[in-house]
Structure formats: structure tokens, C-alpha cells
Amino acid sequence: MNKVLIFLLLSLPVTGLAQGFAGMGTDVEGFAIPRPDPVFDFPADHSAHPDYRIEWWYLTANLQDDAGTDYGLQWTLFRSALAPGEADGWNSPQIWFAHAAVTTADAHFSAERFARGGIGQAGVTAAPFDAWIDDWRLAGDSFDDMDLTATGPDFSYEMSLTAEGPLVFQGDKGYSVKSAEGQASYYYSQPFFAISGQLTLPEGTVPVTGTAWLDREWSSQPLAENQTGWDWFSLNFETGEKLMAFQLRQTDGTLFNAGTWIAPDGTTTPLANDALSASPLEQTQVAGRDVPTQWRLELPSRGVDVTVKALNPRAWMNTSVAYWEGPVFVSGSHTGRGYLEMTGY
Amino acid sequence: MTAAGLSALLSYWRRNLLQLFTLVIGLALATALWSGVQALNTEARASYDAAAAVLGEGQFDQLVPRTGDSFDRATFVDLRRAGWQVGPVLEGTLWAGETRVRLVGIDPLTMPGGAGPITQAGENPLQTFLSRNVVFANPEIADALETELSQEVIRDPGLAPGTAITDIGVAQVVLDRPGQLSRLIVAPEQPLGRPPLASVAPALVEQPSQQSSDIGQLTDSFHLNLTAFSLLSFAVGIFIVHGAIGLAFEQRRGMLRTLRTLGMSLRHLIWLLLLELAALALIAGGIGVVLGYVLAASLLPDVAASLEGLYGAQVSGTLRLHPSWWLSGLAIAVLGASVAAAQALWRIGQMPVLASPGARAWAMAAGRHRGAQAFGAVALLAGAALLVLLGDGLILGFASLACLLLGAALALPLLLDVLLRLGQRRAKGVVWEWFWADTRQQLPGLSLALMALLLAMAANVGVSTMVSSFRLTFIGFLDQRLTAELYVNTETAAQAKALQAFAEDRADAILPILFVDTRLADQPAELFGARVGPSYEDNWRFLQSEGAVWERVAAGEAVIINEQLARRADLWPGDGLAIAPEVTLPIAGVVGDYGNPIGQAVIGEALFRDHFPDVQTTRFGLRSSEPEVLRRALIDTLGIQPGQMIDQSALKAFSLGVFERTFTITAALNVLTLAVAGFAILMSLLTLAGFRLPQLAPAWALGVTRRDLGRLELLRAVILAALTLVVAMPLGLALAWILLAVINVEAFGWRLPMFLFPGDYARLGAAALFAALLAAAWPAFRLARTPPAGLLKVFANE
Structure with a gap:
């Protein structure tokens, strides 16, 4: 493995993505901290917030080709600041990195990129919207209408996105609490994207269409010290309803969970802690760890009792910060498709 | 049975501590020279690897400016945004007072090799590195840098001497080259659909990794030189061990026969002998590896300085121990002992159960295969000549050297015999006739030690001729x-x-x-x-x-x-x-x-x-x-x-300093080889001394005093050494010629004129004679002091 990856793994004070960073969540050195009752300012808030420690633009998509074959796609741009604020050139304290992946039933392609802020190699502007790192890009005249590209050593894709619904604010109007101690982030999503384009895979180029879900989140204190990882679901039911749910696993074996029920028109209902239960049904051994790739998800208040099953149980992101991320099928009381992310295994 | 057999076998060594000492020290010296040089080579290679890991030289392709030595940062960003996975490097020279520092700025995020050899970045290396306030420096330059820079200087022994690494942003400020880059390292894995370089950055050219200035390749010849020298020393050591083991096995024939008649099978016996040999080899090997470490540690600073002066290759000045090196040292000791003992073991395998225990010492019988020896010598010398004429390349150059030296060593006893016969013919008086005849008779027992002396002297003559020729030429060149x-x-x-x-x-x-x-x-x-x-x-x-x-x-x-x-x-x-x-x-x-x-x-x-x-x-x-x-x-x-x-x-002083250091190592190995040869002579004479009494007693009985016998012993050693010197001179000059005209051309690409230095040779000859005299002094002294009763005992059974 590339040394830089180990280097990063040991060092970045980032993200809810991996175990071992939990201690950083409370260590705030001049970074701004999310406050309840946020007032968002668009399009400016689609851009970067360098005063916060971490931030991401996280897009996942469920795709199908003409023959009905299923695919999953991921494009994520992360920002991680060594110090608050921005500066010119190599002086910038902002570090950018990005992950891209394409998942099929029996293969998982992934790639990652790294960049320094301040020199133009990576960044985000609000209007027109442009989020880029190297040749990877999510950009368009507005946040509702964008093009998406990424390339890796053995795959690439070029997609178009059109929003068919409103932005959705997670948690309490965009203030998403992550622990009983009050760790929180700003969190909104655009789960209504229609997506179409081309995947280039070793077998050739495939035209695909489907739905995509974009999460925007920024914070300075991602996890509480006793939290080891998370399981995150974004599900599109065939009824047009959507569910975002996550649970944070804690060292004492308890869970902290939260979520949002999204009506077809974008109306949101936050889920109370413990309203939801997610229990693993089946483990898959991948990258030397046991990862639950089939789940039972229950939300009694909405009559939801479904099985969530990975399209490819081996959708392991072998990136510097490694985690599981892949498309899932939903069956049971509701049917549909979605994405599952699991960290800290 | 095993215990009894082993105890019987080992009792021999208890009674012959001197032979045990010869064996162990011979093997230990051979192992020390070999493993010491291997340690130097390993350390140097580790340093090259460390340097290559930071800068990606030799490991990764690079993009370098078509002309000039820098280009704008925008070119880097353009390439990245076109998909090219490249990492920027800014490199420059910084003067911290009188200390020259090679400052390398990298971006650890995009550098394919990461932050390379940096080991002292603490728990949060990226944060430390990117804090814009640290410079990682080799400890030797850290003090000078601290006075020069406002940044914190972290001492990192993982860095090559004279090198400091920092974030590229810091390097741009310190080197006062804002927005400038020296080159880009190309990651091995690139994405699909990357546009050609010319359409993105026409001012850069791609330099494939193997074409980059590959320090490893340049310095290979230097390391081969060292290796060849250590092999020569090892060979000299094995000569000693071969003699000691052969003697011990031959003298134990009686004991072996007794053990076999007591019912021990031949197979069992050979196993015991092998066990004994392995134990001795491991002990000697262990001592050798420790000595080798001491040798390497004391030579390393000079080697490092030479490599830097000659090739600009940076080698760490401190020696680290690698387990593989320990093991290879022990392995070479066991291998050497096995080679040295193979012949003796084979003979024991062939020995009939009731054969009479060899009355003559094994050493006395060494001259039996004269014909084969002469043939071998001629074949090897012819091989050396052929290789010089037809061969090409450094390895063949060294092969011809090896053939020349081995051939000459094999020919030495024959040549000495001819020379001694000439002396005998001219001898006047009965004492002198006896002296020459007795010297000839002793030749087989001393021939291995004399061969070692020959090799050592020839190497000295050859190498000193090369070094002095080089020196003269080099000084002339500097003046020009x-x-x-x-x-x-x-x-x-x-x-x-x-x-x-x-x-x-x-x-x-x-x-x-x-x-x-x-x-x-x-x-x-x-x-x-x-x-x-x-x-x-x-x-x-x-x-x-x-x-x-x-x-x-x-x-x-x-x-x-x-x-x-x-x-x-x-x-x-x-x-x-x-x-x-x-x-x-x-x-x-x-x-x-x-x-x-x-x-x-x-x-x-x-x-x-x-x-x-x-x-x-x-x-x-x-x-x-x-x-x-x-x-x-x-x-x-x-x-x-x-x-x-x-x-x-x-x-000029600096250049000459580089030159002198380059050959310090050679000179040190030279002296060691000569010392080993002197030791071989001493040990041969001491082991032979025991057999000498029956030969000397009649001379004493006929009226030659013990004091005269002692003097004659001394004279004999000096004459043998002098005759060996006569053979060593032309051999050394041939060696020098091959070094200058073949090895140098292959290793460095230049041919040096050969100069002769009779004064140096005379001094060397005197030193060799003195060494022989010194080696003979103790046995001669003992002889002169042998009580008459001891000499009389020889006649007791007659």
C-alpha cells in the first residue's frame, strides 16, 4: 500500500469515516462549531466552509443499464482543515481528498485523490457550482443541474444530474445531532436527483440511468470519544418515500441512532432516537473483517420492516481510510433501492 | 557412543590449543573481512534506497523541464486537472554558514512515495509535516540548519547525509523560489483517459525511471571492487583454515582408527566430525561477525565520504545491524569451513578401517599432486590471459584477476622449489647443503602460508601501483x-x-x-x-x-x-x-x-x-x-x-581529500590482508615446529649448536619470504595493469597511465620480510631453547 495512505490514515483529524479518530471530535482548536437552528444561505452554503474542520459533498447513485443490470456509483469530495480559514498557495491549511467508486454485482472499482488547498488543484465554488479535485468534477450552472465525472485506473464515468425535488434538511432543520453529548453537524441532502450517463468499465462503456442522492455535511466535531463507527442508510422506496437513517456504534455496545423520513414531496419528519432499529442478518468477510451486508431495518411508526441486502457484499473501499460503501436492495414491507455505508469495522 | 566419540575428538583440540586458535582465528578473520564489507555494501544500498524513496529517483518516472531547472506551479495544477497523477518536488542548495544543505521540498499528499524516510514526525506525521514550521534534517547538518532557519529542525537519522526535507511551501520560502517547482514524480498508477503530456505541459519531458541518474548503477562498480577485495581476504583466510583442519584430521587418524575399531560406524564418525566442524565454524563465525561489524563501523565514514565524493551518492554515516547480515556472516563461515574440510573428510571416508595411522603429517604430504597442481596453475594463468584479451565487462575483469591470483598461488610452491634447487646447487659446505635440502623438504608444509603471503604482497603491489598512478595522474589533472x-x-x-x-x-x-x-x-x-x-x-x-x-x-x-x-x-x-x-x-x-x-x-x-x-x-x-x-x-x-x-x-584539497578517502578503504583492507598472511606464516611455523625435532636432532647431534639451528630457522623464513617476494613483484605489477587497464575502464570509464614506484615496492618488500622474520622469531627462539634432553629423546628408540 502506498505510504501516503498509511500516512493519512495515521494522521488526518477527519471525518466520521474511520475508527481511531474519535478523540479528535472534541478537540476544537479555533474551529467553528455547529449551532442549533441554522439559517442556510444558498447558493453560498453549497460552497466550502473553511472555518469548520471537516466537510463533504457525498453523492451515491443506484443505476441500471438497458438490460436491467444494476450498478452503484459513488463520488465524494472531502475537505479537512489543519487549521481554520483559508490562505494562498501552499500556505493553505485545507486538505482535500476524494473517493470514487462503481459497484456491480461482482466487482467493485474504486479510486482516491488528494490535494492541497490554495493552489487550484481542488476546491468548491458556489455560483456557478463547481466542486473539483484534479480531473474529477461535480459542476453545473446551478445545484439542480450538474455534470459529474471521475476517473480511476480501471474505470471512469460521465453523468448528468437533474434535481426533481427540493433540498431536504436532516435532523432539526439541518442541525444533525450525532451523540448524546451533543456532537452535531450541519446536514442537508438532495435525494431527488435523476441521473443518466456512461460508465466505462473494463468490459466497455455502458449507458445507464437511475437516481442519485447527494449529502452535504460539515462540522468540527464528528464523533464522540466513545463512538467507534457508523452504519448509514439512504433508501428510496417504490412508494416515492425515502428514508435516511444512521446509527453510531458506541464502545459500551449501545447505539445512538437518528434519521429522517422524507415524503415524496420532500416533507421531512426527523426520527427520534430509538424510533428505528437496525440489526445485522448476515456478515460477509471482506478485507479481513466481518462486515454486516444484510440488515433488518424496523421503523414501527411507519410500518417499515424490511431486509436491506447488498448488491455486492464485497463493496469495500480500499482507500486510505477504508470502509464499506455500496448499493443495496430493499424487500419486505417496502421495496426499493438505496445505499449503505459502514465505517469502523 | 556419541558422547564418548565426541569427547575423544574434542580432546585433541584441548591438547592442541594452538591449532584450535589458528582455526578459529583464521575463520573468524576471513568471516570478518567478508561480512564487514558486506555490511558496508548493505548500508550504502539502504541509503540509496532511502534517498530514492524520498525523491522517487530510479523508482518512478519523472517529469522534468525540457530546458532550465524549474517551472511554474501552474503547470503542476494543469497536469493534475488533466488527470495526471504527479507529485511536485522543489530542490535546491542552501548554505547554512559553511555547510552545504540539499533542501528538498515535497507535497506529501501527492508524492507517490509519501514522505519517504521520515521517521521522526511523531504520532501525527501529516499534521507535523504540513504545519509549515518544521524541517527534517540529517542529524549531521541539523545544528547548522538551526542557526540558519526560523523553522523547527527535527533530527531524522533516516535522511541521507547533507539532506533536509520539508514541505514544499516551506522550501519555496527558504529557497526564495516562490511558485517554482524542480520536477514532478509520476505515480505508477494513472487513471483512464489521461491526455498526452505534450498537450498539457509541452515544456516538460518524461524521464523514465531507469534513465534517471541511477545512483545504484553508478556505484555498483565501487561495491563490486569492495566485494572483490573481501573475497580475496576470505580466500586468504580459508587457506589458513584449510591448513589447520587438514593437519588436525591427519593427526587424528590414529584416534579415528581406534574409534572405528571400537565399533563406531564410519557414517557415525563423519557425522561427529561434521558436528564438531559446525560448532567450530559457528563459534568462529560469531567472532568474525562481531569483528566484521567493528571493521565496517570504522570504515563506514570513509566509504560514505568516498561515495559522496565520487558519485554524489549520500550514505548514512552510522551502521545499522540487519539480521540477514548476521545470518549471512555465519553462513559464510560454515561454508568456508566446509570447503576447507571437504578434502580431509573425503579422505577419512576413503580410509580403510585398519590403515596405519599416517606417520607423516598431512602437511608433509601436500606436495603429492605436483603434476595436477602445475596443470591447474598453467590453466588458470592461461584463463586469466584469455579473459583479458577476449573478455568485456567488470565481472570478467574481476574473473581474470581471480584466475591470475589463484594460478600464481598454485604455481608458487613449484617455482619456489625450482629456486631452492638452484640455491642447493650453489651451496658450499655440508651445513649449507643440509640447509637448502631441509628448506625444500619444509616447503610443502609452508606452501599454504606462503601462498597467502604471495597474494597479500601481490595485492599490495598492485593496489599501491594503481593508487599511486591514479594519484599522479589525478594531481596533474587537477592542475590542468x-x-x-x-x-x-x-x-x-x-x-x-x-x-x-x-x-x-x-x-x-x-x-x-x-x-x-x-x-x-x-x-x-x-x-x-x-x-x-x-x-x-x-x-x-x-x-x-x-x-x-x-x-x-x-x-x-x-x-x-x-x-x-x-x-x-x-x-x-x-x-x-x-x-x-x-x-x-x-x-x-x-x-x-x-x-x-x-x-x-x-x-x-x-x-x-x-x-x-x-x-x-x-x-x-x-x-x-x-x-x-x-x-x-x-x-x-x-x-x-x-x-x-x-x-x-x-x-584541490577537497578533490584530493575525496581521492584519499576513496583509497583509505583499499589501503585498510590491504594492511589487513598482509596481517592475515603474516599470521598464516606464524601459525604454519608453529604447527610445523613439533615435527621439526626429528629432523633437527641429527643436525644438532652432528655439532650444529641450538643457537645456530635457531638462526638457520630464521634465515629460512626470510629466504622463503624473499623468494615469494620475487614472485609477488611481477604478479603485483600484472595485477596493477589489470586494475588500471581493465577494471578501471569498466568501473569508472577512464584508463590511467601506469607508473612504477620502486621505492614503495622496496618498503613493502622490507615490511614483508620483517613480517616473516617476526613470524619465525618465536618458533626459532623456542628451538634455540629446546633442552638437549628433548633433542636426545629423538634418538631414544634407535
Whole structure:
């Protein structure tokens, strides 16, 4: 493995993505901290917030080709600041990195990129919207209408996105609490994207269409010290309803969970802690760890009792910060498709 | 049975401590020389790897500017945004007082090798590295850097000497090159659909990794030299061990016969002997590895300095222990002991159960295979000659050396026998006749020790001839080349301009040192632009030339190349050399170049500036009759740092220092080899002394006093050493010739004229004779003190 990856793994004070960073969540050195009752300012808030420690633009998509074959796609741009604020050139304290992946039933392609802020190699502007790192890009005249590209050593894709619904604010109007101690982030999503384009895979180029879900989140204190990882679901039911749910696993074996029920028109209902239960049904051994790739998800208040099953149980992101991320099928009381992310295994 | 057998076998060593000592020390010395050199090689290679890991040289392809030595940061961003996975490097020289520091700035996020050898970055390396406030430096330069820089200097022994690494942003500030990059390292894995380089960054060219200045390749010849020397020493050591083991086995024939008649099977016996051998080898090997470590640790600073001076390769000055090295040291000891014992074990395997225990010592029987020995010697010497005539390449050069030395060693006893017979024929008087006959009779027992002496002396003669020839040539070369009295490195274009304006009236001549690193005739090379004038015309001596060389070069009509390039590309005066695309010039002259491993070509200044307009002159040679005054003026008026200037005498001293250090190692190994040979003689004489009594007692009984016998013993040792010296001289000169005309050409790319140094040889001869005398003194003294009763006992059974 590339040394830089180990280097990063040991060092970045980032993200809810991996175990071992939990201690950083409370260590705030001049970074701004999310406050309840946020007032968002668009399009400016689609851009970067360098005063916060971490931030991401996280897009996942469920795709199908003409023959009905299923695919999953991921494009994520992360920002991680060594110090608050921005500066010119190599002086910038902002570090950018990005992950891209394409998942099929029996293969998982992934790639990652790294960049320094301040020199133009990576960044985000609000209007027109442009989020880029190297040749990877999510950009368009507005946040509702964008093009998406990424390339890796053995795959690439070029997609178009059109929003068919409103932005959705997670948690309490965009203030998403992550622990009983009050760790929180700003969190909104655009789960209504229609997506179409081309995947280039070793077998050739495939035209695909489907739905995509974009999460925007920024914070300075991602996890509480006793939290080891998370399981995150974004599900599109065939009824047009959507569910975002996550649970944070804690060292004492308890869970902290939260979520949002999204009506077809974008109306949101936050889920109370413990309203939801997610229990693993089946483990898959991948990258030397046991990862639950089939789940039972229950939300009694909405009559939801479904099985969530990975399209490819081996959708392991072998990136510097490694985690599981892949498309899932939903069956049971509701049917549909979605994405599952699991960290800290 | 096993225990009893083993105890019987080991009892021999208890009774013959001296032989045990010879065996163990011989093997330990052989192992020490071998493993010490291996440790040096391993350490040097580890340093190259460490350097390559930071800079990606040799490991990754690189993008370098087509001309000049830097380019804009925007080019890097353009490439990244086109999908090219490249990492930026900014490299420059920093003077911290008088200390020269190679400062390397990298971006750890995009660098394919990460932050390479940095080991001291703490728990949060990226945060530490990117904090913009740290410089990681080799401990040797850290103090100097601390006074120079405002950043925190972290001592990191993982870094090559003279090197400091920091974030690229810090490097740009410290080196005062904002927005500039030196080169880009290309990651091995690239995404699909990457556009061609020319469409994104036409000013850069891709340099494949194997074509980058590969320090490993350059220094291979140096390490091969060391390895060859250590093998020679090992061979000398194995001679001793072979003698000691053979003697011990032969003397134990009686014991072995007894053990077998008591019912021990031959197979069992051989197993026990092997067990005993393995134990001895492991003990000796262990001592050898420790000695080797001490040897390597004391030589490493010189080796490091040599490698840096010769090749610019940076080698850490401290030795680290690698487990593989320990194991290989022990393995070579066991292997050496096995080789040395193979013959003896085979003989025991063949021995009939009831054969009479060999009355004669094994050593006395060593002369039995004269015919085979003569044939072997002739075959090896012929092989050496053939390899020199037909062979090509460094390995074959060393192979011919090995054949020559081994052949000569095999021939030595035969030659000595002939010489002793001549002496015998001229002897007058019965005592002298007995003396010569007795010397001949002793020859087989001493021949291994004498062979060791021969090899050691020949190596000394050969290597000292090479070194001294090199020295003479090198000093002459320095006088030719270092014509300017003062050399100045300027740091900026403005400073260079100011210097030229300032020195215009004050210096007798300004010689800009204009060069680019390029490739000529498919080889890495430096192309120089020379301002032709008396400094060049009067001083440079050509190995081969054609016409008015300097006039043609000044007119831009011809090129001068160095011997390395000429030999490697087989280009000589009259041939054409492409110095740039579409510019091919005839070669006007070939010059000797003894301070540089790679090819060089020299063209006229005007032509150089036409083709390489971007190359900035930063180094200047200044001619002046008062260099010290000029130097002061430059410091006081232009603010040039003392560290940026070097005067001719200092440069000469530095170059000679590099040279001396290069051969310190050779000289040290030389002395050790001679010491081992002296030790071999001492041990042979001491082990033989026991057998000598029956031969000396009759002479004593006939009236030769013990004191005279002792004197004759001393004389014998000196005569044998002197005769060996007679054989060693021509052998050493042949060795020197192969080193100069074959090995040097292959290793460094130049051929040196061979000079003879009779004074040195005389001193060496005296030293060898003295060593032999010293080695013989103790046995002779013991003989002179043998009680008459001891001598009488010889006749007790008659």
C-alpha cells in the first residue's frame, strides 16, 4: 500500500469515516462549531466552509443499464482543515481528498485523490457550482443541474444530474445531532436527483440511468470519544418515500441512532432516537473483517420492516481510510433501492 | 557412543590449543573481512534506497523541464486537472554558514512515495509535516540548519547525509523560489483517459525511471571492487583454515582408527566430525561477525565520504545491524569451513578401517599432486590471459584477476622449489647443503602460508601501483582543470549579473560555468559551454585530438568529449555527436576526466547560449593574481557568502581529500590482508615446529649448536619470504595493469597511465620480510631453547 495512505490514515483529524479518530471530535482548536437552528444561505452554503474542520459533498447513485443490470456509483469530495480559514498557495491549511467508486454485482472499482488547498488543484465554488479535485468534477450552472465525472485506473464515468425535488434538511432543520453529548453537524441532502450517463468499465462503456442522492455535511466535531463507527442508510422506496437513517456504534455496545423520513414531496419528519432499529442478518468477510451486508431495518411508526441486502457484499473501499460503501436492495414491507455505508469495522 | 566419540575428538583440540586458535582465528578473520564489507555494501544500498524513496529517483518516472531547472506551479495544477497523477518536488542548495544543505521540498499528499524516510514526525506525521514550521534534517547538518532557519529542525537519522526535507511551501520560502517547482514524480498508477503530456505541459519531458541518474548503477562498480577485495581476504583466510583442519584430521587418524575399531560406524564418525566442524565454524563465525561489524563501523565514514565524493551518492554515516547480515556472516563461515574440510573428510571416508595411522603429517604430504597442481596453475594463468584479451565487462575483469591470483598461488610452491634447487646447487659446505635440502623438504608444509603471503604482497603491489598512478595522474589533472583561482556560486540571476559587472575590471578573466544535464549518445551526460581562452588553451591536455581543437570549439564547429563518454559510446575524434536535436558536431578532442563518473561534452559558449537560452549561469571561475583580495571584495561589496566561494587550493584539497578517502578503504583492507598472511606464516611455523625435532636432532647431534639451528630457522623464513617476494613483484605489477587497464575502464570509464614506484615496492618488500622474520622469531627462539634432553629423546628408540 502506498505510504501516503498509511500516512493519512495515521494522521488526518477527519471525518466520521474511520475508527481511531474519535478523540479528535472534541478537540476544537479555533474551529467553528455547529449551532442549533441554522439559517442556510444558498447558493453560498453549497460552497466550502473553511472555518469548520471537516466537510463533504457525498453523492451515491443506484443505476441500471438497458438490460436491467444494476450498478452503484459513488463520488465524494472531502475537505479537512489543519487549521481554520483559508490562505494562498501552499500556505493553505485545507486538505482535500476524494473517493470514487462503481459497484456491480461482482466487482467493485474504486479510486482516491488528494490535494492541497490554495493552489487550484481542488476546491468548491458556489455560483456557478463547481466542486473539483484534479480531473474529477461535480459542476453545473446551478445545484439542480450538474455534470459529474471521475476517473480511476480501471474505470471512469460521465453523468448528468437533474434535481426533481427540493433540498431536504436532516435532523432539526439541518442541525444533525450525532451523540448524546451533543456532537452535531450541519446536514442537508438532495435525494431527488435523476441521473443518466456512461460508465466505462473494463468490459466497455455502458449507458445507464437511475437516481442519485447527494449529502452535504460539515462540522468540527464528528464523533464522540466513545463512538467507534457508523452504519448509514439512504433508501428510496417504490412508494416515492425515502428514508435516511444512521446509527453510531458506541464502545459500551449501545447505539445512538437518528434519521429522517422524507415524503415524496420532500416533507421531512426527523426520527427520534430509538424510533428505528437496525440489526445485522448476515456478515460477509471482506478485507479481513466481518462486515454486516444484510440488515433488518424496523421503523414501527411507519410500518417499515424490511431486509436491506447488498448488491455486492464485497463493496469495500480500499482507500486510505477504508470502509464499506455500496448499493443495496430493499424487500419486505417496502421495496426499493438505496445505499449503505459502514465505517469502523 | 556419541558422547564418548565426541569427547575423544574434542580432546585433541584441548591438547592442541594452538591449532584450535589458528582455526578459529583464521575463520573468524576471513568471516570478518567478508561480512564487514558486506555490511558496508548493505548500508550504502539502504541509503540509496532511502534517498530514492524520498525523491522517487530510479523508482518512478519523472517529469522534468525540457530546458532550465524549474517551472511554474501552474503547470503542476494543469497536469493534475488533466488527470495526471504527479507529485511536485522543489530542490535546491542552501548554505547554512559553511555547510552545504540539499533542501528538498515535497507535497506529501501527492508524492507517490509519501514522505519517504521520515521517521521522526511523531504520532501525527501529516499534521507535523504540513504545519509549515518544521524541517527534517540529517542529524549531521541539523545544528547548522538551526542557526540558519526560523523553522523547527527535527533530527531524522533516516535522511541521507547533507539532506533536509520539508514541505514544499516551506522550501519555496527558504529557497526564495516562490511558485517554482524542480520536477514532478509520476505515480505508477494513472487513471483512464489521461491526455498526452505534450498537450498539457509541452515544456516538460518524461524521464523514465531507469534513465534517471541511477545512483545504484553508478556505484555498483565501487561495491563490486569492495566485494572483490573481501573475497580475496576470505580466500586468504580459508587457506589458513584449510591448513589447520587438514593437519588436525591427519593427526587424528590414529584416534579415528581406534574409534572405528571400537565399533563406531564410519557414517557415525563423519557425522561427529561434521558436528564438531559446525560448532567450530559457528563459534568462529560469531567472532568474525562481531569483528566484521567493528571493521565496517570504522570504515563506514570513509566509504560514505568516498561515495559522496565520487558519485554524489549520500550514505548514512552510522551502521545499522540487519539480521540477514548476521545470518549471512555465519553462513559464510560454515561454508568456508566446509570447503576447507571437504578434502580431509573425503579422505577419512576413503580410509580403510585398519590403515596405519599416517606417520607423516598431512602437511608433509601436500606436495603429492605436483603434476595436477602445475596443470591447474598453467590453466588458470592461461584463463586469466584469455579473459583479458577476449573478455568485456567488470565481472570478467574481476574473473581474470581471480584466475591470475589463484594460478600464481598454485604455481608458487613449484617455482619456489625450482629456486631452492638452484640455491642447493650453489651451496658450499655440508651445513649449507643440509640447509637448502631441509628448506625444500619444509616447503610443502609452508606452501599454504606462503601462498597467502604471495597474494597479500601481490595485492599490495598492485593496489599501491594503481593508487599511486591514479594519484599522479589525478594531481596533474587537477592542475590542468582548476585553472581559475576563485570559484563562485551565485544564488540568483541578479547576483550573477552583479558579479559579472563587478569582476569585469577586477579579475583577469571571468569563466562562466555553463552546463545542462542532458543525454548524449543515449547516456546521461553534462554539456558545458566554455568561454574559450588561454585558461583552456594552455592547460587542457587531450588524450586524442584532431586539428586546432579550441579554435574549432570556439567557432561552434566542434565538440570536446571526456574519456568516459568516448569509451562508453565508442566515439573518437572525427566522429559526430548530436548535442541537441538537429545539431551534430564532429568531435575534435577527447580529454581525460578523473573526477566524474558520467559523460561530459564541451562546446563553445555562443553555441551553447543559442541552443540553451534558458540556462542561467550561476557558477563562475575567476582568474586573478590576487584571489584573496578579490574574495574579500566580493564578500564586502556584493554580499556573497563565504560559503558560496571556494578558492583553487581549497578545491584541490577537497578533490584530493575525496581521492584519499576513496583509497583509505583499499589501503585498510590491504594492511589487513598482509596481517592475515603474516599470521598464516606464524601459525604454519608453529604447527610445523613439533615435527621439526626429528629432523633437527641429527643436525644438532652432528655439532650444529641450538643457537645456530635457531638462526638457520630464521634465515629460512626470510629466504622463503624473499623468494615469494620475487614472485609477488611481477604478479603485483600484472595485477596493477589489470586494475588500471581493465577494471578501471569498466568501473569508472577512464584508463590511467601506469607508473612504477620502486621505492614503495622496496618498503613493502622490507615490511614483508620483517613480517616473516617476526613470524619465525618465536618458533626459532623456542628451538634455540629446546633442552638437549628433548633433542636426545629423538634418538631414544634407535
